[in-house]
Amino acid sequence: MAGYAVKEMFLTLQGEGMNAGRRALFIRFTGCNLWSGREADRATADCRFCDTDFVGFSGDHGGRYADAAALVERAATMWAEGLEDDSGRGFVVLTGGEPLLQVDAALTVALAARGFEIAVETNGTQPRPPGVDWLCVSPKAGTEVVLRAGDELKIVWPQPGLDYKAMESWDFTHHLVSPMDGTSHADTQTAAIRFVIGHPRWRLSTQTHKTLGLR
Numbered sequence: 001m002a003g004y005a006v007k008e009m010f011l012t013l014q015g016e017g018m019n020a021g022r023r024a025l026f027i028r029f030t031g032c033n034l035w036s037g038r039e040a041d042r043a044t045a046d047c048r049f050c051d052t053d054f055v056g057f058s059g060d061h062g063g064r065y066a067d068a069a070a071l072v073e074r075a076a077t078m079w080a081e082g083l084e085d086d087s088g089r090g091f092v093v094l095t096g097g098e099p100l101l102q103v104d105a106a107l108t109v110a111l112a113a114r115g116f117e118i119a120v121e122t123n124g125t126q127p128r129p130p131g132v133d134w135l136c137v138s139p140k141a142g143t144e145v146v147l148r149a150g151d152e153l154k155i156v157w158p159q160p161g162l163d164y165k166a167m168e169s170w171d172f173t174h175h176l177v178s179p180m181d182g183t184s185h186a187d188t189q190t191a192a193i194r195f196v197i198g199h200p201r202w203r204l205s206t207q208t209h210k211t212l213g214l215r
């Protein structure tokens with residue numbers, strides 16, 4: 001279907017990764033290729049630990065945007081809210097769901113023309129569209145990752161069957177380990193810290209928005 005299916009849009013601080021702490025406008029796209037988003041399907045999905053509702057259009061500013069111009073218009077308006085210094089560029093994070101099922105050159109060109117720096121959070125199973133400034137790939141065990149180069153590789157830990165050793169030869173600038181949220185978060189934090197202690201090329205990345213009470 002034409003246009004872009006968006007679950008929600010919100011202004012917050014990037015909570016994760018090397019850009020953590022930056023003012024960021026999030027666009028969360030509807031849908032993912034590794035899980036339907038229905039709880040009934042979680043146990044049999046290719047990705048079973050997702051912390052996100054990406055189904056439908058029900059969130060703030062969710063909906064079907066007819067074209068890139070309409071989506072970027074909304075993004076620019078939202079970015080301007082509360083801005084006291086407009087001398088810098090906007091920073092947009094495209095996530096989901098799986099954003100690379102929908103993000104295309106029309107959208108990145110339109111965002112760049114409005115001055116946005118473009119970051120993407122992806123599971124790495126889809127090709128990279130042109131015009132992305134910052135690529136974060138978060139591989140899921142048992143899936144075919146085609147995006148083996150980028151800015152940050154962020155593994156959710158622990159993930160049985162994830163071949164992180166092979167990933168160390170991929171072409172990423174930063175290697176991050178993020179404790180899996182869900183039941184027994186204390187245990188996954190401990191496991192992630194232990195992983196970093198044993199593997200110095202990896203760095204701990206926590207979901208700071210959750211502890212700060214941000215979206």
Ligand SMILES: C[S@@+](CC[C@H](N)C(=O)[O-])C[C@H]1O[C@@H](n2cnc3c(N)ncnc32)[C@H](O)[C@@H]1O
Nearest residue numbers: 049050051052096097098121122123138180181
């Ligand atoms: C909801 S996903 C959307 C983008 C894309 N589908 C992906 O998986 O990278 C955004 C980020 O949250 C991470 N994530 C999802 N569920 C998580 C969980 N339970 N604990 C920690 N990180 C999680 C993903 O690995 C990814 O880095």
Ligand SMILES: Nc1nc2[nH]cc(C(=O)O)c2c(=O)[nH]1
Nearest residue numbers: 013014015016095121209215
């Ligand atoms: N604040 C905040 N930072 C984030 N970084 C990655 C997120 C995501 O869900 O992709 C996310 C999110 O949902 N909120």
Ligand code: SF4
Nearest residue numbers: 032035047050097123
């Ligand atoms: S790939 Fe990303 S959006 Fe899809 S189910 Fe997994 S964590 Fe959620």
Ligand SMILES: [Mg+2]
Nearest residue numbers: 051052095215
């Ligand atoms: Mg999130």
